[in-house]
Amino acid sequence: MTPLRVVSGSANPRLAAAVAELLDVEPPGCALERFPDGEIRPIVGHVGGQDVYVVQPTSPPVNDNVLELLLLLDACRRSRAARVTAVVPYFGYARQDRRTRPGQALGLRVVAEAIAGAGADRLVVIEPHTAALESVSPIPVETLTAIPLLAERISPAHGGNAVIVAPDAGAVRLAERYAALTGDPVALVRKHRESETRVTAIELLGTVDHRAAVIVDDMISTGATLEAAVDILRYRAADIVVAAGHGPLTAAAERLRRLGVRRVVVTDTVAHEAVTPPFEVCSVAPLLAEAIASMHNDRPLHELFVRT
Ligand code: R5P
Numbered sequence: 001m002t003p004l005r006v007v008s009g010s011a012n013p014r015l016a017a018a019v020a021e022l023l024d025v026e027p028p029g030c031a032l033e034r035f036p037d038g039e040i041r042p043i044v045g046h047v048g049g050q051d052v053y054v055v056q057p058t059s060p061p062v063n064d065n066v067l068e069l070l071l072l073l074d075a076c077r078r079s080r081a082a083r084v085t086a087v088v089p090y091f092g093y094a095r096q097d098r099r100t101r102p103g104q105a106l107g108l109r110v111v112a113e114a115i116a117g118a119g120a121d122r123l124v125v126i127e128p129h130t131a132a133l134e135s136v137s138p139i140p141v142e143t144l145t146a147i148p149l150l151a152e153r154i155s156p157a158h159g160g161n162a163v164i165v166a167p168d169a170g171a172v173r174l175a176e177r178y179a180a181l182t183g184d185p186v187a188l189v190r191k192h193r194e195s196e197t198r199v200t201a202i203e204l205l206g207t208v209d210h211r212a213a214v215i216v217d218d219m220i221s222t223g224a225t226l227e228a229a230v231d232i233l234r235y236r237a238a239d240i241v242v243a244a245g246h247g248p249l250t251a252a253a254e255r256l257r258r259l260g261v262r263r264v265v266v267t268d269t270v271a272h273e274a275v276t277p278p279f280e281v282c283s284v285a286p287l288l289a290e291a292i293a294s295m296h297n298d299r300p301l302h303e304l305f306v307r308t
Contacts, residue, residue, distance in 0.1 A: 002051045002082045004296045007044050009056030009072055011065045012271040015089065015285060016055035022289035028055070032068070042068055044075040052081040053292050054120075058092035058111070059246075059270040066092060066111060070118040077119030085295065086120040089269035089284060090219075090246045094129035097136075112137040124291060126269050126284055127174075127218050127245035127307065144291055145307040146267045146284055147174065147216075150243040151181045153282045154214060154265055162212040163187050163237075167229035175216045177307075178243070184214070189229045199224040201232040213237035218245045220266065223252030230259045246270055253279070 008016030008028035016028045031043040044052075054076060056069040069086060076084045096107030108130065115123060116138040124142045125133065134141040155162065162184045166175035168191045175186045187206025193199050213233045220226060226242060233240055240261050247266025256264055257278070265280045266272075275281050287305055294301050 002049065002296075004292070005047055005050040005052045005081075006292075007047065007052055007054045007072060007076065009042065009054065009065065009068050011057050011059055011068070012055065012089070012268070014271060015057075015268050015283070015288075018283060018285035019053075019055060019087075019288045019292065022285055023293060040064070040068055040071065042072050042075060044072060044079060046079070047076050048080045049082050051083045051085075051296055052076050053085045053087050053124075055087045055089070055288070057090035057269050057271075058088055059090045060092075062092035066114075070114055073115065073118035073120050083121050084119055085122045085124060085292075086115050087124045087288060087292070088115075089124075089126045089267075089288065091125045091128045091133065094133060097130040097132040106136075108133060109136040115139070122295070124288070124295075126267070126287070129170075129218055142291065142295070142301060143307040144284075144287055144301075144305050145177065146245050146269070146282070146287060147177050148181060148304050149267070149282050149284065149287060150216075150245075150265060151178050153280070154241060154243055154263070155182045155184075157241075158184075158212045158214070158239075160184070162214050163206065163208050165189060165206075165208070165213050165215045165229060165233065167191065167215050167217050167225045171217050174218060174245075178214070178216045187213075189232055191225060191228050193224070197222045197224050199228040201228040204232050204236070208233060208236040210236065210238045212239040212241065215240065215242045216244075217242070220244045220247045220252050220256070220264075223255035226252075226261075227255060227259060230261060241265070247272070247279075 006020040008030045033041040093107040093111040164179040166172045190202040241263040
């Protein structure tokens, strides 16, 4: 059988190492040369004839991490890997899935096509912001969900007395998938984004009734969406916790800390340094390892972890 190999970019080597350990394969090295003018040159080592999984979320610094991913894929192809899968747990540029003003680019499509052009045979993502990724990608996309892991981590604490809150209309499907696992009702915050960093809540649809509110979103960027949701829930909920698929928390951490939310559970699709309460990290390594093992053995992916 073709040997399985995990290759790590520099965006999240800890996650790549955890995945390799669960798969019981060689730990992924991560060799990256930097030229004095800022160019990068990653080196993948020997991958000839292997079934290679390149783990590289395109998290901040997004542009550097996208380019490194493309170079890694090209290096694998030129080293004659038997099959190359880009494992991009957090897919940057997914919010650019349509043009909102004349003169803009379609960033999602540009990045998806670049990944295929660089040499990936297949793409694996977790909770991408848009379902359009699969339609614009020239290569097959496996879309995984972290919702079961997040629900398992959070919900036992509320004993079936919670409301799952979508902090905007785009998060309703996510909240419904979470609620399908826990049996809780769903509520929705209608939001208005005034700027990149400022969001206001217009109204709450659904009843919270002093139960625990579990706010579920695909990602936290500046924290503006969550701040607006917490504002409207503050006097309606007995407790507020947050579950997010991706947490590039660097910019948002202080903002969320000030809100006084009891728990903010994010996954490690994006690398985190030391995390202190209220933040908690729920690792997606088991999810990726399970998916990679299935793909390597040409088995269907576990239905619980595939986003529909
Ligand atoms: C928006 O459509 C997304 O689902 C997230 O709610 C949003 O990107 C979060 O960004 P921020 O934390 O900056 O409000």
